[in-house]
Amino acid sequence: MPIETTASVVAAAPAEAELLAVPYTSDLSPAAAPDLPLPAAALLAHYEAKGEAGEIVDVPVARGTGVGRVLLYGVGDGSPKALRKAAAALTRRAKGRAELTVVVPDGDAAAFAEAALLAAYTFKVTSAPGKKPVGALVFAGAAEEPVRRGEIVAQAVALARDLANTPASVKNPAWMAERAAEQGLPVRVWDEADLRAGGFGGILGVGGGSAHPPRLIQLSYDPPGATRHVVLVGKGITFDSGGLSLKPSDNMKVQKTDMAGGAVVIAVVSALAKLGAGVRVTGLVAAAENMPSGSAQRPSDVITHYGGRTVEVLNTDAEGRLVLADALAYADDRLAPDAIVDIATLTGAISVALGRNVGAVYASTDDLARELLAAGQASDDRLWRMPLIEDYRPALESSVADLANIESGNRFGAGSITAALFLREFAGKRPWAHLDIAGVGRSTVDEGVLTKGATGFGVRLLVEWLSR
Secondary structure, eight states, X not given: OOOOOEEEEESSOOTTOSEEEEEEOTTOOBOOOXXXXXXXXXXXXXXXXXXXXXXXXXXXXXXXXXXXXXXXXXXXTOOHHHHHHHHHHHHHHTTTOSEEEEEOOSSOHHHHHHHHHHTTOOOOOOSSOOSOOOSXXXXXXXXXXXXXXXXXXXXXXXXXXXXXXXXXTTOOHHHHHHHHHTTSSOEEEEOHHHHHHHTOHHHHHHHTTSSSOOEEEXXXXXXXXXXXXXXXXXXXXXXXXXXXXXXXHHHHTTGGGTTHHHHHHXXXXXXXXXXXXSSEEEEEEEEEEEOOSTTSOOTTEEEEOTTSOEEEESOTTOOHHHHHHHHHHHIIIIIOOSXXXXXXXXXXXXXXXXXXSOEEEEESSHHHHHHHHHHHHHXXXXXXXXXXOGGGGGGGOOSSSSEESSOSSSXXXXXXXXXXXXXXXXXXXXXXXXXXXXXXXXESSOBTTBOSEEOOTTHHHHHHHHHO
16 A cells, blocks of 8 residues: 555645645744744744754644644754654644645755655554545645655655565565566566576575465666666565574564565665666565475575575574575676675664664675765665674584575674675675665654554665665
């Protein structure tokens, strides 16, 4: 279900707007509509407003024989971060209303519109939907182009959230392939027979215990004149029980979102096409359902990945790296990109390291790391660079195969770092980065632009990086 709140742009706020929002800065200077029917400066002083981003002074005003409302809203220092906070607060305040007209503040209108729309996101599977988000947002005084960019990005984030929030009783690898095909771009799908013929042993091994066979999904955007080619690889585990290395029950409750990385890849490629970005991008989603059964892979099994590398599976719950390894090796061998970036809800360890608000980036080159960090800062999908510590490479050693999928014992620990080192083995010598979004891929709160459930983290970041 995409964001249902519609967005439109008008030159100026109509005086008769039933619900009108007008910004003011930290020095309490209101950017008032020409005929604002109230003494804005006096009201702000009366309410001891500070002008902080997200602060709202709600004032009733006469509207003919009825009553309307003016929301005086603070924008802080006017930075993109402050504007996002202000926009989200407005949308949440207008919940249940038919329409909100917003006088757009100076600054990044795309960030403002994006946040206003994201705060309207909801995902419910109920017989009674309850109080709905505001039905329409009218942006007054803004240029059309940045508002439309914000809308496209917000809708892409919503798509990623929808895919991840959909119950696992509905979605499976074939369902993911169908959703990719709906984006109107060239799609190639490897079914179980194709995967076996191509030697994709990681994807087959992880999906072997499920009644729903795995898929490898390729989504392509190739604009005329593009001189750079980037491959995005997403983890698409549509449900992760842990396999025979079964997760505790409480840990399983959120595992419908373990394909969040794959959802991000589908959403990003779709958004880039709508924005007309000038870079060629291929998205790969390694999709499988990790279930226990008589046909599931066992701890101590040895699988052969695309390209011939063998891996001893010491823990079937370290499955994301196994499906990603196949896709990374294929991208390096057949697609010859200028850079590869994978994104995955990969390790619980990264949540311990960075918490719930910052994602991790591991990169093989400083240039790629800098680009992604800058895009994260600009888009508010913030990243922190983590080290690829060579001293931990022995954690991947196996006595029977080329590699092990986890460390045997606890000599090194550092589960997120060793997982990244494992993935690096399959990315070849190309510039490569790994985004571990296990901590930031899910939200436990309804706050700001976030809604409980999947966050779509990574969409804004990757769109910013690839379209600017």
